[in-house]
Amino acid sequence: MLSEPRKSPPRHGRWRSAGLAVLLLLGAAALTGSTQAPGEALPGGSLRVDAAGCGTPPAHLPAGRLSFAVTNGDKVFASIYVVSPDGSLAYAEIPWLGPNKTLPLATTLTGGDYAIRCVFSNGTVRTSRTVRVSGTATGAVAGYRPLSDLEMTGPVKAYRAYVTAAFPGLLAATRTLEADLARGDLAAAKTDWLTAHLEYERLGAAYHSFGEYDDAINGMANGLPQGVDSPQWTGFFALEHGLWHGAPVSRLQQLGRRLVADIVSLQQDFPSEDTDPGDLSLRAHEILENALQFQLGGIADYGSGTTLATLSANIRGTQEVLSVLAPVLSPRDPELLSQLNQQLAAYSTEVTSHRSASGVWTPVTRLDASQRRRLDGDLGHLLEELAAVPNLLTPRNHA
Structure with a gap:
């Protein structure tokens, strides 16, 4: 298995797919x-x-x-x-x-x-x-300049600080959602569900450090014995499905309470969890790799039609990853970071063009064929460029 920077085009633990394995193989073959x-x-x-x-x-x-x-x-x-x-x-x-x-x-x-x-x-x-x-x-x-694990200490600390600072906003948004459900205001709950969910999605690269909490908070129904009808299904997507498919209010209230409890537990547990230095650079590519499949593919839409909003949050998460990686990335490829930031900003503008002035997002299923092709193609090109990040920043101690 061999590797070389910037020669090979080609998220995270929630939906870790064959794509990560392929990226690792290509990252080696690309040198x-x-x-x-x-x-x-x-x-x-x-x-x-x-x-x-x-x-x-x-x-x-x-x-x-x-x-x-x-x-x-x-x-x-x-x-x-x-x-x-x-x-x-x-x-x-x-x-x-x-x-x-x-x-x-x-x-x-x-x-x-x-x-x-x-x-x-x-x-x-x-x-x-x-x-x-x-x-x-x-x-x-x-x-290429070899990278040691120790060089990733600063970026890892910076990213963990970003996640820690985001927890209060996530918890506050989720408690607002729980309060909506407690009083049976489902219209408000639908609006506040999206606000809370996007707070979580913007955390981007941290999911691998969340362990089983991520499954409980943001797990999909795929693979569960009874799919969307599985009693053990919890979290944002279970709430989305229930809100948009007429689940009993008592069930929604139960899910709301459980979601708040899981986020409180995650916030308390996170300081004791490790973040693998090698994972952070992989997330620079994985976040949007998964978004291409699950958000643009519509797989992660359980009724709200807001996967483009999630994609927008995923872009923000990727930007934050690149921001904390800048001290180790820039010396290895001075032009890459600037190029990626420009492309991410342009793609973010493209995605948000499908949100109305009133804040309503167009469901992926309502995009016409040319809009889908452009979103898919532009993200595919961006992923080719993002693949250079884990290739450059794979720890190579004593190389």
């Missing part, structure tokens, strides 16, 4: 500018690596496409990189190579000095001798 056909012989040769050393690559190689067949001769897992001699840049990687396994380490290099670096799971780090590459090559991989 190489070469695809080696089966049986194709490329300069490089075989490398056997272990705790004693990181193989013996040729001292000289021609510029162009290169491939090393790397075998892990140690008893622990290893990450293998092509790096600059000082280790400041990496040009290709095998993220995880098991004991006695062999994988290709392929890339395209122009003239200069390089080395192979091996990082073993027991903490051992070894670097090969320098490899002198002669000549020039078109399509050569631009080196």
Whole structure:
């Protein structure tokens, strides 16, 4: 499995789909500018690596496409990189190579000095001798700056502070919804349901840190034994379905009380939950990847017709993720952050154009074919650009 920045187009724990697995595979495959056909012989040769050393690559190689067949001769897992001699840049990687396994380490290099670096799971780090590459090559991989987990400490703290600061507004909006239901004012409840739901959706990247609370607060009926009729279904979507499909007021009141209780519990529990540094950069892509399927696809519409409002909230969540990632993202691709912010702002304007002056959102099912194609296509293009973020910010300790 190999990777290279910005070469591969292609949310979160609630609806984690095959899309995340695909992104991870592509994120690895994207750090190489070469695809080696089966049986194709490329300069490089075989490398056997272990705790004693990181193989013996040729001292000289021609510029162009290169491939090393790397075998892990140690008893622990290893990450293998092509790096600059000082280790400041990496040009290709095998993220995880098991004991006695062999994988290709392929890339395209122009003239200069390089080395192979091996990082073993027991903490051992070894670097090969320098490899002198002669000549020039078109399509050569631009080196990327490796990222350590420690560099993500600041962004993770900043994002957790954002979520913590948002809890009071979320809880207040949900209590307003509960009060509407308690007095049987379903018209007000429909309006306030959307306000509260969007407060939650704007949290964006935090869902993976919410554990089972997210299922209780924002879980869909998919996979439940009785679908939308499952008694154990709770949260915003269960309330949406009930409000727009004539559920008994007593049932809606029960769901409202449970939702407030779950959000209170989540707020109390969140300080004790961990946020994986590697998750944050993935959410920069996942939030809107899921939105493409569930919001634009209409799957997450249980009667309110407000999935475009949710998409708008998801855009805001993505913008916040990029904001906290800026200190580590900008040094690795100075133009990417500005480009993404511009595209997100433009797409947000496009989405909100489907909200009336009175604040009513057009249901996805009422968009005409050209409007759907434009929304889908523009989001697809945006996702291709957002895929560069996890590719650049995958933690690569000691690369």
